[in-house]
Amino acid sequence: MDAFSALLAGFQVALTPLNLTVAFAGVALGTAIGALPGIGPINAVALLLPLCFALKLPPETALILLAGLYYGSGYGGRISSILLNIPGDPGLVMTTLDGYPLAKAGRGAAALAISGIGSFVGGTSAVILMTFLAVPLARLALSFGPADYVALMVLSFALLGTMGEGKAVKTWIAVALGLLLAMVGIDGGSGVERFTFGSLELLGGIDFTSLTIGLFAVAEILVLAEGMLSGVISRTGDGVRLTLKEVMFCVPAMLRATGIGFFLGVLPGTGASVASAMAYTAEKRVSDKGSFGKGDMRGLAAPETADNAAQTGSMVPMLALGIPGSGTTAVMLGAFLMYSITPGPLLFTQRPEVAWGLIASMYIGNLMLLVLNLPLVGLFARLLLIPAWILYPGILALSYAGVYAVSNSAFELIITTAIGILAYALRKVGIPLIPVLLAFVLARLLEDNFRRALSLSDGGYEILFSTPTSIILWALALLAIAWPLVGQLQRSRAPAPSEI
């Protein structure tokens, strides 16, 4: 089946009344949650994940909803970045650089419009690329053996260490912590209890929903309660509306940013934050004449376009290889696994309605978002007026209600809070949280493949390096691990630059 007919079949799934409603609810809620200051895409998906599951939605419907939340929040996040100068997510920091100055200059409405158009261009072009690239990539992965998968996962951890936020060592610590947390419970291979410390509740392991809510909702509220973030809303302003000339002026920037965003999104382990930063830097290098950082339209369009292209791009390895490209797609992978669907090479042949229904829904969702975000953006901007003392307690309550709805256990809430405390501590000492989540989701797959490989060789480690694919992947992983070290050596040789 070629991509076109498969996509048509996908549209038949995506256009059913239930799935259309859910896609609309997803993108609208995503925009709304993304617009809230301090709450980013990963929080949006984490908050709704337990509800999706508790409602027993069919898998394709649940995934259409979660994906809608994900790329919808990519549209919404720009609102608080531009109007409040508060990025809801690391991927949005670059949006504030030129967005907030534009808003202060009274061109908030124009800034919201151009970034909305940028988000649409990035999101939609990335879906088109995904339509044609996902299946070839999945076919390539069909030949992967267990050893290749082990190498691929190590590579994605290594890339996370090199390109993600924070020091490489701390990323590896975070990865190890995530893997250890996933070890809790009964080992599938031998039936032995690991790290349960005699607790009956821990026999089943740490629940994925409790982990995501603890890491990203509870810890977020704790940090917000400290009041480290605050800002003053700029008015959307009645200033000069966005002109067609300005849009055309930004088109080259958007196209460049789409390429950068999609490519970095597809790379496992690097998400939207790296993409938007790179797109901004690249655009600055190409076209800055001293206006970047002071409210240049292109400086706003580039990171917003890249952000959305990377979000969609990061779904490609998640669907085709079963390896998430970002924190939020790691949550989505967890959702797949909760439905006992294993994303990866076989998804497109065994469950085409899930894979293609999801892809088709993203064409529809991006169109809906364009409508929601150009004429109706003022409505979402109003959300910024909800006082913190109503908003954040409400989010906390919704988090716990969601965890309870999935588990029907009050004990699970204690685990969630405990993970929240851990996440809070990790944030304070600069250990990134996304690798913890990514490692937790991949742990089972990694250990299974590792043990399967060693079973094939009867315990000989040479099998891990036995295929050409695995050797290439290991070499790339080594390169990614060594890269920061090389940089460090060069820096220590050169005269020490003044510390910033």
Place this chain on the structure above:
Amino acid sequence: MIDRLVGLICILLGGGAIWHAQTLHVPFAADPVGPRLFPTIIGAVLALGGCILAIRPGRVELEFGAWPRALAVLVSSLIYPLLLLPLGFILATALLCFAASLAFHARPLPAAVSAIATALVFFVLLDKLLDLPLPRGPLGI
């Protein structure tokens, strides 16, 4: 300094994981590797990371804002699961939201009103509309 401490904790955790993995009693061997090796490797990675961090620490500034407020939210979150079943969702959630609301600088009366409203809205939304059963209190509401 902070990094050294974090490194030390990681070494201890990694060592603990390795030790725990060795104590696992495996009744029969389904595969040549068994459940021990993988946690041992992870423990080693964690301990190694801890060593690197302890030897070459970076500079971490611990920044705390109004930490008593975060603590207040945390304590109410820990009490909440204990109250959820005895008091029921609405009452327990209203209390949680009330405490959290105060922590986010609300005055008591608006905090109480918004807390009760939040609890009622979520109860109606989740329990009544979406049909996800939430715990009822002694009054059956």
